[in-house]
Amino acid sequence: MVETRLTGRIFLAAATLAGTALAPALANAEPAAEANWSTLNLTVSSANRDEVPRNAVLNCHPAGGTHPHALSACQTLNAVGGDLTKLTEAQSTCNFIHKPVTYTARGTWQGRPVTFEKTYSNKCIADASTGKVFAF
Template sequence: MLRRTFAAAIAVAAATAMTPAAAAAPRAQTHLTLTVGAPGQTPATAVLRCGPTGGSHPRATAACAAIAQVDGDFDALNVGPDRPCTMEYAPLVVTANGLWQNRPVAHERVHPNRCALEVATGSVFAL
């Protein structure tokens, strides 16, 4: 009887050790579609993935780092607050839609010019 119990315990331990990694906690999904453009014009578009970093965004690593600092709150982005900008008015509309760490994102904002956009968002909308 002791041998059967021991053999059963070994079998359970071996089966547990062979459980696939898929049983682990699911990875948080970050997949965003970003756009930037002047009102009435076709915007530039890029896909950004974080964790692992990828997509078509030209500066994906820096963009993911900036968004991570504000935990996906695009309204909280303020990358270069001390950088001065001119008062020129050449508005740019930016959008971010998708998932940040499995949370839905639907962001749209108008920035008065390219400099103001870069001050607020850094590389996030550098498409």
């Protein structure tokens, strides 16, 4: 009986020491995982004051948020390392009607701050330039 209690206490002490030893390692592991997390607050606004700006939250690594095309948007951003200024206009048949639209992104990409704002001459050109990133 004494041996059972002694063995139990030794096991408990060993488990406590192991848990204490792992705590700093786990604490240091969290920032690395957090560094891969990416969250952008996206806004599409028009020069027309009658139109209400639209907003979405895009999470990447893993893809999610309120963005309806999160996976495609994250793939587009992965291709440019999260740098929205590197998004270029794809081939399109957009018209040249001047109806400005502003796309804004604020947040973090893999731990780095992101600030992006660009006004395009119309929504067609903006969408052709940014893919699914602002398609919400």
